[in-house]
Amino acid sequence: MKQLSHVNDEIYEKIKLCKTEKRRVKTTDSLNMQVWVVYxxxxxxAKKYPTLLYCQGGPQSALTQFYSxxxxxxxMASQGYIVVAPNRRGMPGFGVKWNEDISTDWGGQCMNDxxxxxxxxxxxxxxxxxxxxxxxxSFGGYSAFYLAGKHEGRFKSFIxxxxxFNFQSMYGTTEEVFFSNWDMGGPYWEKDNAKAQKTYTxxxxxxxxxxxxxxxxxxxxxxxxxxxxxxxxxxxxxAQLRGIKSRFLYLxxxxxxxxxxxxAMVWQKEYFRWLAETLK
Numbered sequence: 001m002k003q004l005s006h007v008n009d010e011i012y013e014k015i016k017l018c019k020t021e022k023r024r025v026k027t028t029d030s031l032n033m034q035v036w037v038v039y040x041x042x043x044x045x046a047k048k049y050p051t052l053l054y055c056q057g058g059p060q061s062a063l064t065q066f067y068s069x070x071x072x073x074x075x076m077a078s079q080g081y082i083v084v085a086p087n088r089r090g091m092p093g094f095g096v097k098w099n100e101d102i103s104t105d106w107g108g109q110c111m112n113d114x115x116x117x118x119x120x121x122x123x124x125x126x127x128x129x130x131x132x133x134x135x136x137x138s139f140g141g142y143s144a145f146y147l148a149g150k151h152e153g154r155f156k157s158f159i160x161x162x163x164x165f166n167f168q169s170m171y172g173t174t175e176e177v178f179f180s181n182w183d184m185g186g187p188y189w190e191k192d193n194a195k196a197q198k199t200y201t202x203x204x205x206x207x208x209x210x211x212x213x214x215x216x217x218x219x220x221x222x223x224x225x226x227x228x229x230x231x232x233x234x235x236x237x238x239a240q241l242r243g244i245k246s247r248f249l250y251l252x253x254x255x256x257x258x259x260x261x262x263x264a265m266v267w268q269k270e271y272f273r274w275l276a277e278t279l280k
Contacts, residue, residue: 016041017041017074018038018039018040018041018043018073018074018077018078019038019039020036020038020065020073021036021037021039022034022035022036022037023035023036023037023120023121025116025117025120025121026116026120027109027112027113028109028112028116029109029112033086033088033113033116033117034086034094035085035086035087035117035120035121036063036065036073036083036084036086036087037082037084037121038065038073038076038082038083038085040077040078040079040080040081041077043126045124045125045126046126047126048125048127048128049081049082049126049127049128050080050081050128050132050133050275050279051081051082051083051084051118051121051122051127051128051132051133052076052081052083052132052133052134052135053084053086053114053117053118053132053133053134053135053155054071054073054076054084054085054135054136054140055114055134055136055140055141055143055144055147056085056136056140057137057138057140057141058090058091058139059090059110059139060090060091060092060102062091062092062093063085063086063087063091068257068258069257069258069259069260069261069264070137070161070257070258070264070267073085075268079272079275081133081275082121082126082127084117084121086113086114086116086117088110088113088117089101089102089105089109090103090139102183103183104183104184104185104195104196104198104199106139106142106183106184106203107146107150107199107203108203110143111143111147114143114147115147115151115154118132118134130156131156131279131280132154132155132156132157132279133155133156133158133275133278133279134147134148134151134155134157134158134159135158135159136159136160136161136163137160137161137162137163137219138161138226138227139163140160140163141160141162141163141164141227142160142163142164142165142205143163144158144159144160144163144216145158145163145165145235146208148208148211148214148216149205149207149208149209149210149211150211151214156214156215156278156279157214157215157216157275157278157279158214158215158216159216159217159219159275160216160217160219160232161218161219162219162220162221162224162226162231162232162256163218163227163235164205164227164231165205165206165231165234165235165238166204166206166231166234167188167199167200167203168200168204169230169231169234170227170228170231171184171187171188173230174225174226174227174228175225175226176226184196184199184200185197205235206238209238209242212239212242212244213244214244215244215246215274215277215278216239216244216245217247217270217271217274218235218236218239218248218249219232219248219249219250219251219270219271220232220233220249220251221251221252221253221254221255221257221258222251222252222253223252223253223254223255224255224256225255225256226255227256229250232248233248236248247270249267249270251263251266251267
């Protein structure tokens with residue numbers, strides 16, 4: 001391959017890449033989980049850094065150093081954050097069982113995997129345990145909603161984009177009912193369906209809102225038909241009525257992702273503004 005132009009050389013010379021390390025973390029069921037840790041440019045282990053637990057969506061999609069208008073691990077780290085990205089239960093690439101164990105167990109072992117990852121990295125002297133955040137979209141957004149009621153004081157800030165907040169209303173509005181039947185176990189009205197009832201009872205974020213006490217930023221697109229925007233509105237209203245510092249960013253022309261460049265500028269600005277406010 002031959003480079004044809006150098007019009008961006010001046011810009012690229014001012015950009016530093018972040019160091020990424022692979023880490024092995026012991027899970028609560030004594031397995032080895034691969035965790036990626038992305039460090040800020042010019043990382044100094046003598047300093048303390050605010051740290052983000054990144055919760056991948058899917059829930060069966062691969063965790064990679066991809067670039068999108070929404071998530072970018074290098075960009076997050078470049079703002080001065082350490083990013084912890086676990087290959088928790090449900091990720092492909094670690095065997096069929098590991099990949100399939102997420103289905104009908106959304107609030108189970110995978111949540112333990114998340115907490116094992118952040119707890120392990122938090123043992124390092126350069127992690128400021130008083131400035132931990134939890135961020136994610138889709139299943140990652142659901143993870144933020146769920147962990148907001150289960151994190152036992154670990155996190156000082158949450159960000160949830162297009163996450164499921166209420167399994168019942170989600171089941172009645174999503175265009176992807178087959179996925180809900182597979183991953184949640186079926187309809188909420190099947191009282192004799194043990195898998196479904198476990199999901200709607202034990203893993204439903206709405207059942208743990210009484211334990212919410214942490215600032216939360218919620219983002220949703222108006223054309224999201226997979227996880228309709230009413231999920232974000234329900235979560236925001238719950239946070240507001242409970243007196244929790246919260247913000248709702250509504251992007252009326254976006255779907256389950258962020259596709260428009262102008263919206264991406266808004267998304268990134270508000271995302272980092274929220275982190276600056278809540279992880280001071």
